[in-house]
Amino acid sequence: MSAIDFTWLIGGPQGSGVDSGANVFSKVCAEMGYSIFGKREFYSNIKGEHSYFAVRVSNKEIHSNVNDVSLMASFDAETIFRHFNEVPKGGGIIYDSDLDKTYTDEVHTLDNYFKQRLHDELESKNKPFTIAGVLEIAKEKGVNLYPVSFREILTSLAEKTENPKLKGMVRLFNVIAVSLSLGLIKMPLDSLLKSIDSIFSKKPQIAEINKQAANFAYDYAKSKFGNFQYTLTGTTKQPDTILVQGHFGTSIGKMVSGCRFQSYYPITPASDESVYLESHELLEIQNDRPGSTIVIQTEDEISAMGMMIGAALTGTRSSTSTSGPGFALMTEALGWAGINEVPIVITLYQRSGPSTGLPTRHGQDDLLFAVHAGHGDFPKIVYASGDIEESFYDTGRCFNYADVYQIPVIHMMDKFLSSSVVTCKKFDPQKISIDRGMLLDKVEGEYKRFAFTEDGISPRSRLGLDNGVFWNTGDESDEFGHITEDPQVRIKMMDKRMSRLDLVTKRVPNEEQAVSFGVHDYTVISWGSTKGPILDAMFMLKKEGINIGFIQIKLIHPFPSDYVKSLLEDAKTIIDIEANHSGQLGKIFKQNISREIDYFILKYTGRGMTSTEIYDSLKKIVENKANKREVLSHGA
Amino acid sequence: MALKLADYKTEVHNDWCPGCGDFGIVNALQMALAEMGIERDKATIFSGIGCSGKTSHFINTYGVHTLHGRVLTFAQGGKLANPEMTVVAVGGDGDGLGIGAGHFVAAGRRNVDMTYIIFDNGVYGLTKGQASPTLKLGEKTKSLPSPNTNYNVNPIGLAVTSGFTFVARGYSYDVRHLKDLIIKAVRHKGLSFLDVLQPCPTYNDINTRDWYAGVDLAQESMERHSRIYKLDDMQFDPIVHYDDETEVNEKLSQALIKSLEWGNKIPIGVFYQNELISEYSTRLTDKIPNYLENPPAKQKISENGLPTTDVSEILDSLRV
Numbered sequence: 001m002s003a004i005d006f007t008w009l010i011g012g013p014q015g016s017g018v019d020s021g022a023n024v025f026s027k028v029c030a031e032m033g034y035s036i037f038g039k040r041e042f043y044s045n046i047k048g049e050h051s052y053f054a055v056r057v058s059n060k061e062i063h064s065n066v067n068d069v070s071l072m073a074s075f076d077a078e079t080i081f082r083h084f085n086e087v088p089k090g091g092g093i094i095y096d097s098d099l100d101k102t103y104t105d106e107v108h109t110l111d112n113y114f115k116q117r118l119h120d121e122l123e124s125k126n127k128p129f130t131i132a133g134v135l136e137i138a139k140e141k142g143v144n145l146y147p148v149s150f151r152e153i154l155t156s157l158a159e160k161t162e163n164p165k166l167k168g169m170v171r172l173f174n175v176i177a178v179s180l181s182l183g184l185i186k187m188p189l190d191s192l193l194k195s196i197d198s199i200f201s202k203k204p205q206i207a208e209i210n211k212q213a214a215n216f217a218y219d220y221a222k223s224k225f226g227n228f229q230y231t232l233t234g235t236t237k238q239p240d241t242i243l244v245q246g247h248f249g250t251s252i253g254k255m256v257s258g259c260r261f262q263s264y265y266p267i268t269p270a271s272d273e274s275v276y277l278e279s280h281e282l283l284e285i286q287n288d289r290p291g292s293t294i295v296i297q298t299e300d301e302i303s304a305m306g307m308m309i310g311a312a313l314t315g316t317r318s319s320t321s322t323s324g325p326g327f328a329l330m331t332e333a334l335g336w337a338g339i340n341e342v343p344i345v346i347t348l349y350q351r352s353g354p355s356t357g358l359p360t361r362h363g364q365d366d367l368l369f370a371v372h373a374g375h376g377d378f379p380k381i382v383y384a385s386g387d388i389e390e391s392f393y394d395t396g397r398c399f400n401y402a403d404v405y406q407i408p409v410i411h412m413m414d415k416f417l418s419s420s421v422v423t424c425k426k427f428d429p430q431k432i433s434i435d436r437g438m439l440l441d442k443v444e445g446e447y448k449r450f451a452f453t454e455d456g457i458s459p460r461s462r463l464g465l466d467n468g469v470f471w472n473t474g475d476e477s478d479e480f481g482h483i484t485e486d487p488q489v490r491i492k493m494m495d496k497r498m499s500r501l502d503l504v505t506k507r508v509p510n511e512e513q514a515v516s517f518g519v520h521d522y523t524v525i526s527w528g529s530t531k532g533p534i535l536d537a538m539f540m541l542k543k544e545g546i547n548i549g550f551i552q553i554k555l556i557h558p559f560p561s562d563y564v565k566s567l568l569e570d571a572k573t574i575i576d577i578e579a580n581h582s583g584q585l586g587k588i589f590k591q592n593i594s595r596e597i598d599y600f601i602l603k604y605t606g607r608g609m610t611s612t613e614i615y616d617s618l619k620k621i622v623e624n625k626a627n628k629r630e631v632l633s634h635g636a
Numbered sequence: 637m638a639l640k641l642a643d644y645k646t647e648v649h650n651d652w653c654p655g656c657g658d659f660g661i662v663n664a665l666q667m668a669l670a671e672m673g674i675e676r677d678k679a680t681i682f683s684g685i686g687c688s689g690k691t692s693h694f695i696n697t698y699g700v701h702t703l704h705g706r707v708l709t710f711a712q713g714g715k716l717a718n719p720e721m722t723v724v725a726v727g728g729d730g731d732g733l734g735i736g737a738g739h740f741v742a743a744g745r746r747n748v749d750m751t752y753i754i755f756d757n758g759v760y761g762l763t764k765g766q767a768s769p770t771l772k773l774g775e776k777t778k779s780l781p782s783p784n785t786n787y788n789v790n791p792i793g794l795a796v797t798s799g800f801t802f803v804a805r806g807y808s809y810d811v812r813h814l815k816d817l818i819i820k821a822v823r824h825k826g827l828s829f830l831d832v833l834q835p836c837p838t839y840n841d842i843n844t845r846d847w848y849a850g851v852d853l854a855q856e857s858m859e860r861h862s863r864i865y866k867l868d869d870m871q872f873d874p875i876v877h878y879d880d881e882t883e884v885n886e887k888l889s890q891a892l893i894k895s896l897e898w899g900n901k902i903p904i905g906v907f908y909q910n911e912l913i914s915e916y917s918t919r920l921t922d923k924i925p926n927y928l929e930n931p932p933a934k935q936k937i938s939e940n941g942l943p944t945t946d947v948s949e950i951l952d953s954l955r956v
Binding site: 280285291307309317463470 | 718720951
């Protein structure tokens with residue numbers, strides 16, 4: 001079986017159905033047995049600005065996007081202007097031939113910075129500032145052009161189905177673009193029709209119209225487009241595969257882990273998780289009455305945090321989900337949870353900061369912030385997931401850490417993960433365990449919530465439990481939880497709480513702290529969503545006989561210094577890869593291990609890393625041609 | 637075993653200033669809990685920050701001393717997760733109407749079944765007497781460098797317009813009346829609000845105990861002339877009796893107008909009560925029928941360390 005590695009890109013104005021088009025395409029490819037890695041990029045805007053979706057399809061396991069686009073399907077001019085350069089020789093561009101004469105200046109959402117760069121390129125190549133101009137460049141490069149008039153397709157379709165309304169239905173452009181693409185790559189038609197049925201299962205009339213359009217466009221491409229070097233007719237399906245979106249890992253993970261209270265304030269890219277939890281608020285429980293997740297949309301993130309803590313004090317597994325600006329508002333209460341030893345889980349879907357930053361774009365800028373969040377010294381755990389599948393199981397771990405060590409846990413996620421659509425192995429709920437630590441079901445005799453114990457962890461009562469009365473305060477407190485300013489008690493209480501950090505690195509199993517994908521002379525350290533592109537880049541290099549090691553650090557705070565140090569003993573050159581400006585993990589690494597980072601590969605454009613970019617940089621490093629800081633910039 | 641008033645007191649040393657109005661409120665709260673016979677482990681007092689924030693340590697029930705301005709958020713989270721609990725939130729006027737004003741309004745919209753008591757003294761006592769949100773414009777309490785430049789918040793008016801369904805005012809030196817108000821507030825189905833006038837003997841030298849008692853007025857008229865009077869004595873009917881726009885508007889506007897009365901005559905008692913507005917748990921049971929029988933705090937989530945939540949339907953729908 002020959003290797004298939006095909007990237008399809010669809011673009012269009014926000015609100016024009018780019019997402020649903022990409023969902024149909026991804027579903028078809030996944031149903032036909034392929035691995036999918038899809039990524040969505042969009043502006044902070046409701047309607048009109050340019051958004052796009054790049055779906056990589058392969059018959060091997062893939063974990064990232066690549067730079068090159070094999071086939072671009074566009075139904076507006078902006079997509080062509082912005083992405084034509086991503087299609088290499090041998091690739092294809094399906095485009096609306098009615099747009100040929102469109103000038104860059106007619107596309108008002110093209111910003112001047114981009115336009116200037118594009119004009120410079122067109123000018124240097126002596127081309128007009130039009131769609132025809134950029135397509136000439138593509139054609140000269142060896143890209144196959146597939147012009148089609150989308151309006152004519154609608155007109156013919158209206159005639160064929162005797163439904164004149166279809167003539168003006170520009171909302172069908174997305175499904176037409178998908179169907180033209182699938183026809184061109186010869187994907188079986190049934191799978192397309194089936195996917196449309198399943199996506200529009202609640203709207204049979206809309207499904208019908210979409211299927212008519214799909215059928216028509218699919219045949220059109222097959223009969224009129226001629227040959228294309230990519231043919232995707234299906235491959236062997238891997239058993240137990242699911243197609244998931246970014247927030248499914250943490251949201252389904254929360255349901256399974258027994259999170260029964262989630263408070264949140266709307267923020268991109270975190271709120272999808274809360275909305276998903278609320279739309280699945282009724283839960284089926286084995287051998288028991290139905291359960292439920294109470295999801296509360298609060299007036300701000302401060303309230304989300306307060307409510308979550310209040311709920312956690314009743315013994316309920318409680319959580320919130322937010323992004324950088326929201327987390328900034330939560331930090332005062334984070335310290336309250338710290339001093340009161342309240343188990344809570346904050347799912348932190350990072351985006352690009354500072355301040356509002358690039359509100360809908362990716363970034364891993366908040367690692368140091370998470371580690372240092374809150375005033376005063378108190379223990380917390382910062383734990384990072386590398387992909388969507390992992391995030392399901394990690395959610396279970398985070399709740400266990402919170403309960404067992406009675407401390408707040410910050411679960412690091414990001415926009416790269418949240419706006420990916422991928423195939424992965426079906427989540428296995430039985431691989432999540434539930435450990436509530438020292439949570440009490442009953443109390444006998446005198447009870448002290450913060451009793452001094454050998455390992456610093458006290459049996460935990462909950463609000464409303466018989467005989468379990470306790471007090472909490474944000475002030476320093478005694479064993480009962482009453483305010484004290486006694487210097488000796490202060491020492492004991494601080495020591496009790498802070499000893500939790502050593503306990504975590506000692507008791508959390510090594511394989512949960514960090515994952516080694518091999519150690520070689522050149523070894524990468526990284527955290528979070530860079531995992532996928534790093535793994536794929538390593539694979540590409542390996543095929544050329546270059547072995548690169550990779551340690552994925554998951555437990556960031558407390559930092560597992562001993563374990564990471566031991567893993568890296570044989571590594572000669574350490575390369576830190578992160579999506580932020582300052583190499584934040586590198587700083588933590590150096591602080592804890594007293595070892596210098598030799599190279600940084602960093603990206604802070606707000607767009608996720610591709611495996612191509614990492615491959616290129618790693619190769620430069622190995623060939624001794626790299627700068628100490630390699631800064632990546634691919635992506636529109 | 638019936639609980640006595642003493643059972644609701646802790647041994648924690650109370651460090652409020654001598655003569656502080658807060659003592660009356662704590663006493664009234666303890667008396668109310670005892671009179672209602674609420675078990676110590678079935679009630680939680682949530683408190684904010686400041687002198688009033690220490691209240692939860694003086695009461696022998698579950699006590700959660702939270703953050704400045706955030707008491708309502710903690711309290712609502714606790715109540716929603718464990719609706720069987722009796723929840724009373726307390727805090728100062730700076731806490732609830734200054735830094736916490738956003739939460740105050742949002743809580744009114746939710747109408748969770750609990751009680752919020754504001755210790756209202758017009759100053760930030762614990763930080764040495766700065767002006768708080770209820771101090772009137774132009775007033776200069778003794779530690780202010782110059783008269784207050786802000787207009788005052790009207791706690792009763794804000795509460796009725798934010799959706800609180802029980803709104804009342806008490807006076808900390810009329811402990812029995814206050815105790816009765818607290819009982820009514822706790823028994824009310826929905827979010828109840830009590831604004832308690834509470835002289836700060838150290839920093840508020842305007843609204844003093846003597847001022848409320850009308851000692852200055854008595855001197856002028858040569859007779860006793862308390863500023864405080866009770867709405868109960870005035871045939872004031874605060875209750876919305878039927879679900880009708882005219883009735884609701886009348887009761888709301890009457891409460892609002894009454895709340896503006898200040899100066900020589902200050903009303904205390906219930907200003908507004910409306911049990912016809914759905915309480916938050918009924919809004920939840922509309923979506924989650926067994927919420928009250930099986931709330932978050934009571935749900936079983938595992939057996940032998942393994943999860944019991946069945947997500948197979950969701951996972952099957954994602955299968956390709």
